Amino acid sequence: xxxxxxxxxxxxxxxxxxxxxxxxxxxxxxxxxxxxxxxxxxxxxxxxxxxxxxxxxxxxxxxxxxxxxxxxxxxxxxxxxxxxxxxxxxxxxxxxxxxxxxxxxxxxxxxxxxxxxxxxxxxxxxxxxxxxxxxxxxxxxxxxxxxxxxxxxxxxxxxxxxxxxxxxxxxxxxxxxxxxxxxxxxxxxxxxxxxxxxxxxxxxxxxxxxxxxxxxxxxxxxxxxxxxxxxxxxxxxxxxxxxxxxxxxxxxxxxxxxxxxxxxxxxxxxxxxxxxxxxxxxxxxxxxxxxxxxxxxxxxxxxxxxxxxxxxxxxxxxxxxxxxxxxxxxxxxxxxxxxxxxxxxxxxxxxxxxxxxxxxxxxxxxxxxxxxxxxxxxxxxxxxxx
Amino acid sequence: xxxxxxxxxxxxxxxxxxxxxxxxxxxxxxxxxxxxxxxxxxxxxxxxxxxxxxxxxxxxxxxxxxxxxxxxxxxxxxxxxxxxxxxxxxxxxxxxxxxxxxxxxxxxxxxxxxxxxx
Ligand SMILES: Cc1cc2nc3c(=O)[nH]c(=O)nc-3n(C[C@H](O)[C@H](O)[C@H](O)COP(=O)(O)OP(=O)(O)OC[C@H]3O[C@@H](n4cnc5c(N)ncnc54)[C@H](O)[C@@H]3O)c2cc1C
Ligand code: FES
Numbered sequence: 001x002x003x004x005x006x007x008x009x010x011x012x013x014x015x016x017x018x019x020x021x022x023x024x025x026x027x028x029x030x031x032x033x034x035x036x037x038x039x040x041x042x043x044x045x046x047x048x049x050x051x052x053x054x055x056x057x058x059x060x061x062x063x064x065x066x067x068x069x070x071x072x073x074x075x076x077x078x079x080x081x082x083x084x085x086x087x088x089x090x091x092x093x094x095x096x097x098x099x100x101x102x103x104x105x106x107x108x109x110x111x112x113x114x115x116x117x118x119x120x121x122x123x124x125x126x127x128x129x130x131x132x133x134x135x136x137x138x139x140x141x142x143x144x145x146x147x148x149x150x151x152x153x154x155x156x157x158x159x160x161x162x163x164x165x166x167x168x169x170x171x172x173x174x175x176x177x178x179x180x181x182x183x184x185x186x187x188x189x190x191x192x193x194x195x196x197x198x199x200x201x202x203x204x205x206x207x208x209x210x211x212x213x214x215x216x217x218x219x220x221x222x223x224x225x226x227x228x229x230x231x232x233x234x235x236x237x238x239x240x241x242x243x244x245x246x247x248x249x250x251x252x253x254x255x256x257x258x259x260x261x262x263x264x265x266x267x268x269x270x271x272x273x274x275x276x277x278x279x280x281x282x283x284x285x286x287x288x289x290x291x292x293x294x295x296x297x298x299x300x301x302x303x304x305x306x307x308x309x310x311x312x313x314x315x316x317x318x319x320x321x322x323x324x325x326x327x328x329x330x331x332x333x334x335x336x337x338x339x340x341x342x343x344x345x346x347x348x349x350x351x352x353x354x355x356x357x358x359x360x361x362x363x364x365x366x367x368x369x370x371x372x373x374x375x376x377x378x379x380x381x382x383x384x385x386x
Numbered sequence: 387x388x389x390x391x392x393x394x395x396x397x398x399x400x401x402x403x404x405x406x407x408x409x410x411x412x413x414x415x416x417x418x419x420x421x422x423x424x425x426x427x428x429x430x431x432x433x434x435x436x437x438x439x440x441x442x443x444x445x446x447x448x449x450x451x452x453x454x455x456x457x458x459x460x461x462x463x464x465x466x467x468x469x470x471x472x473x474x475x476x477x478x479x480x481x482x483x484x485x486x487x488x489x490x491x492x493x494x495x496x497x498x499x500x501x502x503x504x
Contacts, residue, residue: 041462376435
């Protein structure tokens with residue numbers, strides 16, 4: 001293998017280039033990225049960056065003293081992949097052929113059906129965060145549609161900036177699918193305790209306003225006044241450009257555990273990959289930061305035919321979220337068959353750790369709020385399941 | 387010198403936090419003692435709450451790994467190293483000498499504690 005092309009210049013793309021170099025790959029690496037920015041970190045976009053406590057420079061992912069010898073093609077979109085010569089076609093007509101192709105195109109925010117009035121945002125990119133940040137001034141009325149992680153974090157940050165915040169959640173509690181009803185209710189209380197109004201079973205029927213949004217109308221007739229609206233209604237994998245390439249796509253690029261696709265020399269990693277997971281024994285598309293960082297190491301090793309033995313707990317899916325000053329961490333997997341027990345602490349008063357147990361009485365997931373040390377221990381114990 | 391505690395109370399795999407000019411985390415990695423700044427350079431996690439992976443500690447929040455010998459992070463989200471500090475053991479008691487500037491030479495205290503631990 002002498003040349004590699006990485007499509008997507010974010011966490012998973014950069015981690016892929018790094019991993020190739022760490023494995024001693026000396027050939028050409030081209031990284032193609034649709035955004036004009038050098039790789040940056042997304043988690044702060046709904047947290048510290050939105051709050052204004054860290055800068056664009058702080059969230060850059062590339063280190064000054066590191067020379068990865070990358071040919072960057074930033075501001076360029078890959079529009080097609082020809083599998084036989086592994087040629088990536090760019091929007092400017094250029095073609096890049098290489099021995100290996102890494103698909104790291106991530107996901108994009110799902111949007112509300114248009115046309116939309118001004119002041120309606122989604123949050124996925126640095127540009128999105130900058131645009132939203134300008135509107136989150138003290139006293140501004142923000143309506144967040146969707147009480148998932150991004151919605152909850154935006155609500156938390158906006159409340160901290162002095163905005164009036166309403167969160168419209170379609171379910172009975174936020175995060176029900178990921179955390180279950182009981183722990184979703186704990187997350188609901190985080191909002192209400194911090195002065196954010198939560199509207200469960202809320203169905204949006206109209207964004208009122210022409211030039212700019214003035215309110216959000218719900219199915220039950222209520223109108224929530226709004227200066228700004230954020231839709232936090234999920235993300236879609238960026239895979240449309242692979243249509244006709246022969247690469248198998250099904251809610252993301254289908255891959256094995258190490259990221260290999262059905263096309264030789266083509267791997268997929270990060271948010272765009274629907275990979276087989278040893279932990280669940282099934283394919284799962286994860287939108288988790290640590291997955292986008294760690295999966296590329298396995299994929300790069302696979303491309304180069306090298307050994308790769310990461311710590312066992314890396315195989316246990318993990319994400320975190322920061323809300324209202326609390327550190328929320330989840331590892332493992334929850335199904336509807338799981339029951340929840342509090343192992344340590346008390347959700348009513350603050351820090352706690354909860355375990356998710358399946359029908360066979362086996363612990364499959366762990367949730368912690370403000371208890372990072374025991375959480376890390378449980379994540380490692382969960383690794384022993386595999 | 388900062389008194390950390392009895393060596394017998396810090397078995398392999400364990401960590402403890404002590405207060406110097408700043409908080410310092412002391413680790414027993416398989417019989418070798420190391421001390422680094424306790425606060426992660428990414429955000430404010432306490433690295434003594436992290437878990438040892440060989441000669442590195444994994445930050446309990448976002449999993450940046452810091453080499454205990456050099457303080458260098460192995461990758462994102464941390465970009466800056468933590469300071470390392472010398473560890474000494476006298477009569478079964480652990481002490482930390484707060485000092486070493488960022489990225490300094492290894493300061494593992496293997497020679498000092500090796501016999502005591504094994
Ligand atoms: C606001 C926000 C907060 C988050 N907070 C957390 C958190 O607290 N904890 C956590 O675990 N995870 C969090 N995440 C998720 C985490 O950031 C993602 O899992 C991670 O960014 C995925 O990295 P990636 O490189 O796979 O994809 P992405 O970061 O989505 O990057 C993909 C890149 O590819 C580019 N691209 C797409 N198509 C093409 C194409 N055809 N040609 C060229 N380039 C293309 C895109 O423009 C983008 O730059 C958060 C995400 C967001 C948006
Ligand atoms: S606080 Fe340590 S990696 Fe983020």
